[in-house]
Amino acid sequence: MDTMTIPAVPAPRTQVTRKDVARYAGVSTAVVSYVVNGGPKKVAPATEAKVQEAIRQLGYRPNAAARALKLGSSETIGLVIPDNSNPFFSMLAHAVEDAAGALGYALVLTNSDGNLAKERRNIRNLAARQVDGVVLASVLFEPELADLEAAEIPSVLLSHSGSSAGVTTVGVDLAKGARTAVEHLIGHGHTNIGLAMGTTTGNEADAREEGWVRALRDAGLPEGPIARSAFTRVGGYAAGRRLLASGHRPTAIFASSDMQAIGILRALHEAGLSVPGDIALVSFDGSEDAEYSWPTLTTVEQPVRDMAEAAVRALVGADRGEPAQHRVFPTKLLVRQSCGCP
C-alpha cells in the first residue's frame, strides 16, 4: 500500500463552458445561449436538437456568476433574521424560501443573534453579494435602513407595523392582535392581567403593549404587572417567575410571543400552578409549538406564509417597483386550552 496517496482533491472543477458546447454541436456560442434561454432569436428545430444533445452529453451547466455579472442580477435574495433557531423565525425563513424559490430566486440566510453589529455586517455582506433584494425581519434601527438606501438595495421590512417612510413593510396589526387576545381574557372575567413583553426598542414590542394597555383601559381595568425579556423560552421563563413574584399575582397573562409563553408555562408548572385553572395564558405568533404544549396555547396567529409571499413579491415578483406601501395582514385568535375556554 502506498502511504503517500494524494487526497482526492475534487478534480480541478474544469467547468464545461458554452464554448465547449458550441464546438461540440458545431454552432456558435450565441446559438447555445438562445437555446438555453429561449432568447429573442429563433433557432431551427434541427439545430436546437443538436445543441440540446451537446448540452446533455457534456453535462453543461450555465455559470451563474457570469450570468449575474452580465445581467446585473444574481437571482438571489437575502434574509436577515435574529435567530433561525427560534420557531417563529424558522417558520418565516421557510416561508420566504418557498416564496423566493417559486419565483426562481435562491435565499441567502443570515442570523443577527440580537447583535446589532452583526446585523449590520450581514446587511453589508448581502449588499456586496449583489442580492436582488433583502427581507429584513429584525430589530431594525435607522442606521441600517440608511445603509440599505445608500446601497440602493430593494428591501422590505417584515413583521413591522409600517411606520418607516420610504420602505415597503409587511406585517400584522400587532396592537389589534394583542388587544383581541387581552379582550378574550377579559371576557373570561379576569381583572388582573399581566404582560410578558419583549425588551427590544424597535417597534415590535411597543404595539403589542399598546394593545394590552388599550384593552384594559377600555374595560376600565387597571394595568397588571409587566415583565420584559427576550423573545425566547429562557426569557419567558424568567419573566414568568418575576410575574409570579410580583405584588399581587395576576390571574391571567398575555405573552408577546409563543416562545415566552412556553417559558412561562414552565415557570407555572414548577410553581405547581395549573393552567388555565390558576392562571390563564394567551400568547402571540401562532407557531406550531403552541399547538403541542401542555396545555395547548391559545395564541394570536400571524399569517406567516402570506406575509412572506407578499414580501418576496414586493421585492422581486409582480409587485416589484410599486411605490412603498404598508401591507397589514389580519391576525386570528386560535382558541385552545390555556385561556380557559370550556
Next chain:
Amino acid sequence: MDTMTIPAVPAPRTQVTRKDVARYAGVSTAVVSYVVNGGPKKVAPATEAKVQEAIRQLGYRPNAAARALKLGSSETIGLVIPDNSNPFFSMLAHAVEDAAGALGYALVLTNSDGNLAKERRNIRNLAARQVDGVVLASVLFEPELADLEAAEIPSVLLSHSGSSAGVTTVGVDLAKGARTAVEHLIGHGHTNIGLAMGTTTGNEADAREEGWVRALRDAGLPEGPIARSAFTRVGGYAAGRRLLASGHRPTAIFASSDMQAIGILRALHEAGLSVPGDIALVSFDGSEDAEYSWPTLTTVEQPVRDMAEAAVRALVGADRGEPAQHRVFPTKLLVRQSCGCP
C-alpha cells in the same frame, strides 16, 4: 396633487465600479484592486490612503459576481435540509450558517420538504449557482449523490452515520445513542419498551432502530410495539396513539426524535396518562423543545454545533481537500423528567 406620480423605481442600480474609484483617486484600476484585496503587490502608503478615501467617498463595493466569475469561487455554500421549520434542522441551519460565516462564506438555504424531486432540484440549483460546497442533511438516495459527483461539487453528508463511500460524512453514532437511551429505560426496570421510528428509507432511522433492538436483546427482553411516522409532532402524535392502542401497551417508549416525542406527549396527555408515572419516554436530538415540554424530556443530545462546524470545515475550511472520512461525534444522554429518574 398629481395622481400620476411615478413609482419610486429603486434607481437604476448604477454600480460604482473599480474604474470609477481609480479615476477618482487618479490611479489605475490595478492599484485599487491591490488596496482592496491586499494583493501580492505593495502600494505606497500615500497612494493607499488616496484610494481608501476614494472608496469611502464613492461608496464603492466590489462586485461579488465579477469576483466569483474571475476566481471561480462564489464564497458561498449551500444547505439542503428537509424542513427548516423543524427545530432540529433549524438549529442545524443556524449552526451551519455560523460556521460558514466565520469563514467568510454565505449560506444558501433550501428546503426539500420531504420531496425527493424537490431535493434533486435544489441540489441542481445550488450546483448551477456555483456554490463552493453543499452540506446535505437529508434523506438521501444514490441518484442525488451521483448528481453531485457529476457536477463535481464538494459535498458533505450531515447527520448520517457514514457508510457512503467517497463522500465525507459527519454525524453521530445513532445506534449507540439509541442504545444508551433504551438501556437507561431498562435500568428503570421497564420490560416492555415501545419504539417510535421514522419512515424514511435512508440510513437515519435504521441505526436508531438497531440500537433499540440490540439494547433489548442484550437485556434478554422482547421487542415492544413499533410505530413509524414522519419526524414531526403530528407524526409522533399519530404514532403515540397507535402505540397506546397496541396489544399490550408499553410502559416506556423510545422516540427517534424530539419532535415525535412531543407529539407522543400530547397523545399521552389526551389519554389521561401521566409521564413518566404511567409511561416513560426518552427521545433523540437534544433540541431546546425537549427542555421546555411538560414534563421535560430526557433525550439523547447531538452536538449540532460541533457537527456543523466540522462539516463546513471539511468543505471550505482547514480540512478541505482531505480524503473522504467519516467523523462521528459523541452523543450525550440528557436526563430530565420524562424517563422517571428521581
Next chain:
DNA sequence: GACTGTGGCGCAAACGTGTGCGCACCGGAA
C-alpha cells in the same frame, strides 16, 4: 435573371474583476 424580404446564424463587444508582465522612476554604487 435581378431584386427584395426573411429566417437562421456568427461576430464581437461588453459586464467588473484579478493578476502577470513590463515600464518608469529613483537612489546608490562604481
Next chain:
DNA sequence: TTCCGGTGCGCACACGTTTGCGCCACAGTC
C-alpha cells in the same frame, strides 16, 4: 556620468455570459 537593482504603478487579457448587429442563403416576385 553610467549602470543597476528595486519599488511602485499601469496595460491589457481572461473569466463565461448576453445580445445588438450584420452576414449569408434561400424563396418569392417582377
